Amino acid sequence: MPLLVMKFGGTSVADLARIRNAAGKVMAEVEGGHDVILIVSAMAGKTNELVRWVSDISPFYDAREYDAVVSSGENVTAGLMALTLQEMGVPARSWQGWQVPIVTTGQHGAARFIEIPREAVDRKFAEGMKVAVVAGFQGVTREGRITTLGRGGSDTTAVAFAAAFGAVRCDIYTDVDGVYTTDPRISGKARKLDRIAYEEMLELASLGAKVLQTRSVELAMRYKVPVRVLSSFTPGGSSGGTIVCDEEDIVESRVVAGIAHSREEAKMTLQGVPDRPGIAAGIFGPLAEAGVNVDMIVQNISEGGLTDMTFSCPTDQVGRAERAVSEARARGEIAFAGLVADTGVAKVSVVGIGMRSHTGVAATMFRALAGEGINIKVITTSEIKVSVLIDRKYMELAVQALHDAFGLDKAA
Amino acid sequence: MPLLVMKFGGTSVADLARIRNAAGKVMAEVEGGHDVILIVSAMAGKTNELVRWVSDISPFYDAREYDAVVSSGENVTAGLMALTLQEMGVPARSWQGWQVPIVTTGQHGAARFIEIPREAVDRKFAEGMKVAVVAGFQGVTREGRITTLGRGGSDTTAVAFAAAFGAVRCDIYTDVDGVYTTDPRISGKARKLDRIAYEEMLELASLGAKVLQTRSVELAMRYKVPVRVLSSFTPGGSSGGTIVCDEEDIVESRVVAGIAHSREEAKMTLQGVPDRPGIAAGIFGPLAEAGVNVDMIVQNISEGGLTDMTFSCPTDQVGRAERAVSEARARGEIAFAGLVADTGVAKVSVVGIGMRSHTGVAATMFRALAGEGINIKVITTSEIKVSVLIDRKYMELAVQALHDAFGLDKAA
Numbered sequence: 041m042p043l044l045v046m047k048f049g050g051t052s053v054a055d056l057a058r059i060r061n062a063a064g065k066v067m068a069e070v071e072g073g074h075d076v077i078l079i080v081s082a083m084a085g086k087t088n089e090l091v092r093w094v095s096d097i098s099p100f101y102d103a104r105e106y107d108a109v110v111s112s113g114e115n116v117t118a119g120l121m122a123l124t125l126q127e128m129g130v131p132a133r134s135w136q137g138w139q140v141p142i143v144t145t146g147q148h149g150a151a152r153f154i155e156i157p158r159e160a161v162d163r164k165f166a167e168g169m170k171v172a173v174v175a176g177f178q179g180v181t182r183e184g185r186i187t188t189l190g191r192g193g194s195d196t197t198a199v200a201f202a203a204a205f206g207a208v209r210c211d212i213y214t215d216v217d218g219v220y221t222t223d224p225r226i227s228g229k230a231r232k233l234d235r236i237a238y239e240e241m242l243e244l245a246s247l248g249a250k251v252l253q254t255r256s257v258e259l260a261m262r263y264k265v266p267v268r269v270l271s272s273f274t275p276g277g278s279s280g281g282t283i284v285c286d287e288e289d290i291v292e293s294r295v296v297a298g299i300a301h302s303r304e305e306a307k308m309t310l311q312g313v314p315d316r317p318g319i320a321a322g323i324f325g326p327l328a329e330a331g332v333n334v335d336m337i338v339q340n341i342s343e344g345g346l347t348d349m350t351f352s353c354p355t356d357q358v359g360r361a362e363r364a365v366s367e368a369r370a371r372g373e374i375a376f377a378g379l380v381a382d383t384g385v386a387k388v389s390v391v392g393i394g395m396r397s398h399t400g401v402a403a404t405m406f407r408a409l410a411g412e413g414i415n416i417k418v419i420t421t422s423e424i425k426v427s428v429l430i431d432r433k434y435m436e437l438a439v440q441a442l443h444d445a446f447g448l449d450k451a452a
Numbered sequence: 453m454p455l456l457v458m459k460f461g462g463t464s465v466a467d468l469a470r471i472r473n474a475a476g477k478v479m480a481e482v483e484g485g486h487d488v489i490l491i492v493s494a495m496a497g498k499t500n501e502l503v504r505w506v507s508d509i510s511p512f513y514d515a516r517e518y519d520a521v522v523s524s525g526e527n528v529t530a531g532l533m534a535l536t537l538q539e540m541g542v543p544a545r546s547w548q549g550w551q552v553p554i555v556t557t558g559q560h561g562a563a564r565f566i567e568i569p570r571e572a573v574d575r576k577f578a579e580g581m582k583v584a585v586v587a588g589f590q591g592v593t594r595e596g597r598i599t600t601l602g603r604g605g606s607d608t609t610a611v612a613f614a615a616a617f618g619a620v621r622c623d624i625y626t627d628v629d630g631v632y633t634t635d636p637r638i639s640g641k642a643r644k645l646d647r648i649a650y651e652e653m654l655e656l657a658s659l660g661a662k663v664l665q666t667r668s669v670e671l672a673m674r675y676k677v678p679v680r681v682l683s684s685f686t687p688g689g690s691s692g693g694t695i696v697c698d699e700e701d702i703v704e705s706r707v708v709a710g711i712a713h714s715r716e717e718a719k720m721t722l723q724g725v726p727d728r729p730g731i732a733a734g735i736f737g738p739l740a741e742a743g744v745n746v747d748m749i750v751q752n753i754s755e756g757g758l759t760d761m762t763f764s765c766p767t768d769q770v771g772r773a774e775r776a777v778s779e780a781r782a783r784g785e786i787a788f789a790g791l792v793a794d795t796g797v798a799k800v801s802v803v804g805i806g807m808r809s810h811t812g813v814a815a816t817m818f819r820a821l822a823g824e825g826i827n828i829k830v831i832t833t834s835e836i837k838v839s840v841l842i843d844r845k846y847m848e849l850a851v852q853a854l855h856d857a858f859g860l861d862k863a864a
Contacts, residue, residue, distance in 0.1 A: 056505060056508055056509060059509075090528065093468060093528075093532055094531075094532070094535060096468055097468060097471075097532060097535045097536050097539055098535055098536075098538070098539040101535050101538075101539075102534070102535060102538055102545075104545070105531045105532075105534045105535045105538070105545070105546055106531070106535075108527065108530070108531040108534075108546050108548070109527070109528055109531035109532060109535075112524040112527050112528050115520065115521070115524050115527075116502065116505075116521055116524050118520070119506075119517045119518075119520040119521035119524075120505055120506070120509060120521060122514070122517045122520075123506060123509045123510055123513050123514060123517045123518075123521075124509050124510075126510070126513075126514055126517070127509055127510040127513075133514075133516070133517070134517055134520050136520070136598075138550060139596055139597075184551055184572075186548075
């Protein structure tokens with residue numbers, strides 16, 4: 041029996057009516073001849089309520105107890121979903137993380153999978169169970185403590201089960217109907233993609249297109265699990281949506297897949313930094329230790345033995361970053377003349393695996409931005425991406441101009 | 453280190469403020485030199501919400517999934533309580549049923565304890581943990597399925613842990629401040645008892661004084677665990693309340709401990725039953741199979757080979773009882789001429805271990821009721837109890853008259 045993994049997010053199981061709707065989609069797959077492993081999130085709002093309680097008790101909570109509390113939301117959905125499927129006549133049972141057991145590391149709140157043994161679930165399938173409903177977002181350490189994977193972890197659970205059980209596909213049901221060439225709220229010309237490569241999805245996910253969690257895409261890429269993203273609110277079966285897959289399985293020929301943006305960026309410049317070996321390590325070591333997520337890094341050419349070092353980070357980490365470099369200077373580890381923080385910038389990126397073989401993407405991008413009179417503050421590139429920092433007020437305009445410039449409104 | 457078991461019910465942990473209040477009482481015991489095993493219920497209202505969801509999905513739900521869903525309420529409280537204690541500086545951790553593991557039978561929704569191994573919890577105490585916060589009301593089968601013990605099961609969990617760990621006492625914190633000589637809502641003269649014997653408590657619990665769940669009292673009696681019932685809303689430590697203990701530990705000399713009542717009783721009479729051996733089994737076998745909780749049974753003297761058989765049961769089981777005896781008659785297993793159901797009766801009982809050695813309790817009771825012009829419909833007695841069925845409209849009057857007649861407003 042071909043095995044399908046399906047996953048429904050919090051808004052897709054927000055109440056009993058939506059759980060029934062989701063169960064209907066699962067039943068259709070069972071009737072289509074699949075065994076199903078069904079990963080569920082907590083009912084929308086439930087996890088936030090639990091997190092708020094924990095934070096109200098203490099801002100410095102024991103992460104092990106946080107995990108024990110917060111994981112209960114998924115357990116409730118799993119049981120309710122199994123009951124709903126049974127009521128529809130579909131043989132189903134729920135599994136909590138420790139029952140499988142989903143063995144993880146002990147990094148509470150951000151655990152990683154060690155092992156998902158198949159024996160217990162496979163035995164139930166052999167006995168006639170058609171749907172294993174598994175609580176997402178959680179696991180258990182070898183010592184028997186409950187862990188969670190961090191926000192969005194249910195996507196990762198789904199992909200991990202698809203890999204462990206050799207599923208034909210992993211269908212992620214959410215509140216959007218697929219991956220778009222850009223944010224439809226910014227460009228009315230945004231077009232849904234039928235297929236996107238893992239690496240493109242990875243860049244889009246990390247760049248703020250919040251359709252799939254980054255770690256789940258990494259995992260899918262590593263184990264070559266085809267992932268379909270689709271809406272749980274569209275009637276009908278599993279057609280439609282966007283398939284995230286290996287680039288070899290993308291027949292469409294195109295250079296650029298989409299335009300991503302990230303609004304809450306800050307640009308920080310350390311001025312008058314002595315230009316000598318080890319200076320980058322001296323600066324970015326303390327930033328990493330302070331938990332600052334440094335994204336882009338640019339070093340200017342040196343003048344008179346001094347240089348400027350510019351980096352970007354999320355706006356809400358600016359204070360932390362300032363403290364980290366100031367303290368490092370006070371300890372004598374680094375030297376700089378001044379620190380300038382610009383919290384009014386945004387990042388816009390062009391992403392596409394076609395860039396590997398096509399030149400001129402960056403040039404097209406810079407020309408389009410120049411045509412709108414938008415000044416570029418920082419540039420970085422990777423093999424399949426060009427990103428720029430610009431003034432935040434031009435972000436929407438930049439996205440629209442780039443979407444037009446690369447002809448993304450037209451199917452390739 | 454002497455070990456104390458404490459238990460807080462749903463209203464005592466209804467929100468974060470009440471959890472903090474309860475944690476304060478636990479901390480006081482730790483500061484007083486105790487290790488504590490702390491059993492917690494779900495926050496008030498949470499279990500009802502979960503039960504409603506399950507019932508809305510299906511009236512014929514899979515009890516295993518019901519248990520998986522409903523047990524999550526206690527897990528949340530356990531984690532929040534551990535966090536609150538930690539925040540107060542008390543080393544604590546939470547335990548879900550499967551983590552201990554609390555091994556039970558597979559009767560989902562009404563499971564019974566098989567084993568509570570001490571190893572895991574004891575090891576943590578040895579490492580310096582002062583409070584083990586345990587989710588009440590739940591357990592796990594040897595096959596790893598979650599079970600619940602049924603309503604009020606957290607009391608039973610508390611007593612079972614006290615027995616398993618040899619606790620010095622089991623303190624049950626609830627929303628009343630102890631066990632009274634009768635229901636204070638019926639008699640303004642009701643007086644709180646300092647101590648009550650297990651057997652008295654058992655009779656009072658089963659007779660509708662809903663302070664402690666019957667199974668928990670049975671368990672306490674079997675393992676001679678002293679249980680203190682006290683209010684979580686009274687400031688101060690663990691003094692006060694009522695201690696439920698072995699009768700040898702009750703110094704107070706008294707014949708009657710209290711007056712119990714039960715409002716929702718029905719009296720059913722099978723008329724014209726052939727008076728021959730086996731007839732009682734023929735009637736009460738089918739009733740038991742139909743799940744009717746038969747309480748009092750009275751057989752009249754025989755006239756002309758026929759007798760009347762009268763029994764009482766809860767009013768909401770009258771229909772079921774009528775169907776059971778009618779069907780048994782249709783199958784030819786029993787015979788009777790008529791069936792009369794009286795759903796307007798109540799039960800009033802006088803309870804006290806002193807009755808074993810003192811005569812005249814029944815006579816005093818009947819005289820007091822006669823003095824108020826109350827007619828007695830059925831009488832039953834046990835070693836430490838006399839119960840009567842009377843018209844429901846006289847119930848309050850009867851309780852008050854009996855409370856006076858046995859001088860219960862005055863300490864012995």
